[in-house]
Amino acid sequence: MGSTVATGRVxxxxxxxxGAARGQGxxxxxxxASEGAxxxxxxxxxxxxxxxxxxxxxxxxxxxxxxxxxxGGRIVARKADVRSREQIDAVLAEGLEAFGxxxxxxxxxxxIAYKNVxxxxxxxxxxxxxxxxxxxxNTVQTPVRHMIERNEGGSIIxxxxxxxxxxxxxxxxxxxxxxxxxxxxxxxxxxxxxxxxVNTIEPGYVLTPALDNDKYGERTAELLGREPFAxxxxxxxxxxxxxxxxxxxxxxxVEPEAISNAVxxxxxxxxxxxxxxxxxxxxxxxxxxx
Amino acid sequence: MGRVxxxxxxxxGAARGQGxxxxxxxAEEGASIVAVDVxxxxxxxxxxxxxxxxxxxxxxxxxxxxxxxxxxxxDVCDLAQLEAAVAEGVAAFGPIDVVxxxxxxxxxxxxxxxxxATWRKxxxxxxxxxxxxxxxxxxSMVAAGKGGSIIxxxxxxxxxxxGLLTDxxxxxxGVVGLMRSLALELGPHWIRVNSIMPSTVLTKIVDNEVFxxxxxxxxxxxxxxxxxxxxxxxxxxxxxxxxxxxxGWVDTRDISEGVLFLASDDAKYITSESLRIDLGFAGK
Numbered sequence: 001m002g003s004t005v006a007t008g009r010v011x012x013x014x015x016x017x018x019g020a021a022r023g024q025g026x027x028x029x030x031x032x033a034s035e036g037a038x039x040x041x042x043x044x045x046x047x048x049x050x051x052x053x054x055x056x057x058x059x060x061x062x063x064x065x066x067x068x069x070x071x072g073g074r075i076v077a078r079k080a081d082v083r084s085r086e087q088i089d090a091v092l093a094e095g096l097e098a099f100g101x102x103x104x105x106x107x108x109x110x111x112i113a114y115k116n117v118x119x120x121x122x123x124x125x126x127x128x129x130x131x132x133x134x135x136x137x138n139t140v141q142t143p144v145r146h147m148i149e150r151n152e153g154g155s156i157i158x159x160x161x162x163x164x165x166x167x168x169x170x171x172x173x174x175x176x177x178x179x180x181x182x183x184x185x186x187x188x189x190x191x192x193x194x195x196x197x198v199n200t201i202e203p204g205y206v207l208t209p210a211l212d213n214d215k216y217g218e219r220t221a222e223l224l225g226r227e228p229f230a231x232x233x234x235x236x237x238x239x240x241x242x243x244x245x246x247x248x249x250x251x252x253x254v255e256p257e258a259i260s261n262a263v264x265x266x267x268x269x270x271x272x273x274x275x276x277x278x279x280x281x282x283x284x285x286x287x288x289x290x
Numbered sequence: 291m292g293r294v295x296x297x298x299x300x301x302x303g304a305a306r307g308q309g310x311x312x313x314x315x316x317a318e319e320g321a322s323i324v325a326v327d328v329x330x331x332x333x334x335x336x337x338x339x340x341x342x343x344x345x346x347x348x349x350x351x352x353x354x355x356x357x358x359x360x361x362x363x364x365d366v367c368d369l370a371q372l373e374a375a376v377a378e379g380v381a382a383f384g385p386i387d388v389v390x391x392x393x394x395x396x397x398x399x400x401x402x403x404x405x406x407a408t409w410r411k412x413x414x415x416x417x418x419x420x421x422x423x424x425x426x427x428x429x430s431m432v433a434a435g436k437g438g439s440i441i442x443x444x445x446x447x448x449x450x451x452x453g454l455l456t457d458x459x460x461x462x463x464g465v466v467g468l469m470r471s472l473a474l475e476l477g478p479h480w481i482r483v484n485s486i487m488p489s490t491v492l493t494k495i496v497d498n499e500v501f502x503x504x505x506x507x508x509x510x511x512x513x514x515x516x517x518x519x520x521x522x523x524x525x526x527x528x529x530x531x532x533x534x535x536x537x538g539w540v541d542t543r544d545i546s547e548g549v550l551f552l553a554s555d556d557a558k559y560i561t562s563e564s565l566r567i568d569l570g571f572a573g574k
Contacts (some may be wrong), residue, residue, distance in 0.1 A: 185573040190571055192534030204559075248477030253558040261556035270547040273540045276573035277566045284477055287470050287562040 008036030009268045014099040016040040016092065016282050018082050018110030018139050021056030021148025023208030024159065026064040027256035028106050028263045033073025035264060040095030040102070041068075042080040042088065043109070050127040053215045054234045073100070082109045082135030089142050104267040105156045107136040107180075112173040114209070114219050125172045132176035136183070144187075144196065153195030158184050159259075160200040165286035166246075169223065175199035181278055188276035199266050199276040205243045205253035209250070212236065248284025292320025293554045298383040300427050302366050302419070303393030305340035305470045307493030308443065309541035310348040311389050312549045319550060321388065324379030325349075326364035326372065327547060328393070334411035335395045337500045358383065366419030372426035375476025385434035388553045391420040391465075392443045394459040409457050416461035420468060427534040428481075430438050437537045438482030439553050442469050443545075445562065449572035450532070454504060466564060473562035482561040486548050489565045489568035490529050490539040497522070534570025 015032050019025040019231045020041035029039045045058045061077050068075040080087040096102065111131040113124045140156055149155035160175035168174060182198050205211070218236040221228050224242065229235040242254030262281045265271055280286050282288035299316045302310035307325035313323045329342045345361050352359040360379050363373035371486030376386065394416045397408045420442055431438045445462035447455050464483055473483040490496060497518075506514055507527045517523035548567045552555055566572050 188570050189534045189574060193536055195535065197535070232446065248474050248561050249480065249482070249559060250478050251559070258559045262560070265547075265551050265556070270551070271567070273535060273537070273544050273569045274548075274567050275534050275570040279560075280563045281557075281558045281560055284473055284561040288474060 008034065009264060009270065010104070011036030013037045013103040013267065014040065014095070014101050015104035015267060016095060016102050017106045017108060018042055018135070020064055020077065021045055021058075021060040022064070023056075023210060024203070024206060024256045024259050025108040026060070026067065026108070028108065028259045029064055030067045030071050031257065031264055032104070032147060032267060033068040034071040037073060037082060037104070037267070038073040038099045039068050039073055039224075039266050040099070041075055042082075042091045043194045044081045045079045048111055048127070048131070050113055050124045051111040052219065053112070053210055053213050055111075056209070058243070065066035082139055083130050085138050085145075087145065088138055092142055096146070100147055101150060101152075103152070103154055104145045105140055105154070106159070106263060106267075107139045108159045109135055109139070110159070110173075114169055114170060114216070114255045115172075117171045117206050118231055120172060120276070125175075126173035129176050131185075132173065136180060140187070144191065145194055147196050148194050151194070154197070155185070155271070156196065156198045157263055158198070162202050162203055162280065162282045162285045164278075176213050177253040185276045192275060197266075197271070199277045199279060201259060201262050201266070202278055202280045202282060202286065203254070203287035204247060204280070205257050206256055206259060207236075207253045208256055211239065244286055246288060247282070248273070248288050254281060254283055261281050291496065292318070293556070294388065294549060295320030297321045297553065298324065298385065299388035299390060300379060300386045300423075300552065301339075301390040301392060302326050302423050303330055304348055305344035305362065306348070307495065308350065308491060308545050309390070309392040310344075311546045312392060313348055313359065314351045314355055314357075315543065315550050315555060316388070317352045317359070317426065318355045319554075321357070321553070322383040323352055323357055323359040323387070324375060325352075325359055325361040326375045328365045329363045332395065332411060332415075334405070334408045335397055337395065337398070337495065337498050339395070340494075366422055367414050369422045369425060372422055376426045376430065378423050380430050385430040385436075386436050387431070387436070387440070389424060389427045389440040390443070390549055390553075391423040391441070393419055393423075394495070396455065396495060398454045398504055399457070400454055401456050404457060407515035412457035413461050413464070415420055416458065417464040417468070420465055424472065431481055432479055435479075439557070440476075440481060440483045441552050442474065442483070443486040444469070444487050446487050446489040446566065446568045446571045448484070448487060448564075453508075458572040464493055469564070470516070470562050477561060482550050482552075482557070484560060484563045484565060486545060486552070487564050487566045487568060487572065488540065488545050489571035490546055491531060491542055492539040493542060496539075508527070532571055532574060533568070534574050540567060540569060
């Protein structure tokens with residue numbers, strides 16, 4: 001154990017984060033660590049056959065570890081699949097051994113097929129639900145049992161999506177992410193007496209490797225009905241122009257840190273009576289007519 | 291370095307309750323405060339409103355945490371009064387960065403006995419008062435060209451029916467419509483507009499003799515309570531079951547934490563959000 005007392009808005013808390021090797025998950029880990037939390041992190045660190053875009057690698061996770069430690073936090077980081085309760089529980093056991101408790105859960109890991117309704121197979125549809133919905137159930141159940149037993153409350157944050165409010169060409173992803181809202185509401189109602197809060201965050205467009213990759217460049221070109229992009233930069237510029245009119249604020253997307261700021265608020269005791277909230281961090285995406 | 295260091299916040303209904311709490315919390319985090327309150331009772335509204343002494347107490351509390359404040363008696367039903375207060379604030383501290391439209395009243399009348407005059411007054415304070423508040427502050431925000439955050443205090447009564455709140459719930463629903471439309475219009479200026487949807491907050495808006503009648507009718511066969519403690523205990527029992535987290539109310543500080551978050555640059559991409567700070571009231 002360190003000899004110094006942690007300071008910050010989540011000082012002394014322990015946060016469990018899935019999909020933490022890169023993108024939003026990494027940003028949440030670093031932000032919470034910079035405000036005094038210790039981190040239990042997992043990521044599948046391999047590609048999934050049905051998923052459209054490349055997933056993170058173990059090298060990405062090593063970078064998360066480096067950044068969390070540089071921010072002053074401690075971290076237990078492991079390769080694990082949210083579809084496997086056994087793998088999750090093994091990581092949690094190691095995290096509990098190291099830090100003794102779990103105060104915060106951030107269910108962030110997700111996958112997407114990027115196919116239209118008529119093109120997606122039921123197997124692909126179910127594969128997305130396996131990660132984005134059943135994977136969230138798997139992520140929260142063991143920590144919830146721990147939190148109830150410990151009787152110190154807790155904060156569970158499910159990363160939903162702005163697609164819950166607006167039509168987008170991703171039926172598998174939309175179905176799973178929207179289901180998280182009602183799952184969170186039921187869980188919040190059940191766990192209120194235990195002072196365990198359950199909230200969702202609905203990000204709008206966030207520029208992470210999930211969008212910023214060559215495979216998604218092909219998808220963007222297909223959706224826009226144009227020839228392939230010559231470069232990653234050209235793809236980014238096209239996405240910015242494509243997304244910006246859908247937002248109230250004059251931006252195409254928000255940075256991962258913007259989502260992490262909301263995660264921090266919901267993880268901290270500043271929001272001690274906030275539960276079953278859908279917190280949109282979306283530059284006004286949800287409420288703007290297309 | 292505070293979380294709203296150097297910002298200037300204009301707060302209505304700031305003499306007591308939530309408004310005072312927002313002023314103190316924002317000042318703790320480095321903001322300068324321009325505070326207004328009507329500071330007298332209103333004929334059409336039975337509940338007692340704040341006083342000049344209350345507003346002076348807000349000044350003392352803001353200054354005690356190291357904040358700067360200009361506090362003026364001004365009515366949200368009078369645009370010229372609001373504009374005068376804003377002008378003084380801008381002259382002293384610079385352009386407004388944050389608006390907290392907090393002033394509100396409730397009549398607590400059943401519908402048959404709710405007079406048109408009272409209905410109109412509630413709408414005039416709670417909805418048109420928000421229009422005037424934004425109207426007074428916006429020119430300085432747009433002219434400064436550095437964006438801003440407008441926070442409208444709406445209510446959980448937007449999501450669930452509550453007894454004796456027809457005037458109040460209607461006005462607070464209107465606030466959400468105003469919020470969304472303003473968010474769309476002001477987005478290009480980087481002015482974010484959000485509302486907060488509190489459930490019950492223990493302030494004078496419920497901790498008073500008018501609301502005491504509501505509680506005694508519901509919980510005590512219409513008999514008055516002997517002490518405030520007994521009344522609050524009954525009120526807690528009346529309300530707690532409506533919340534996922536079984537408490538009767540949140541503290542003013544809990545709403546202020548939401549105000550601070552939305553006022554700060556941590557929320558720089560959050561606009562058109564209805565932030566519920568409600569113990570799970572809206573979802574239950």
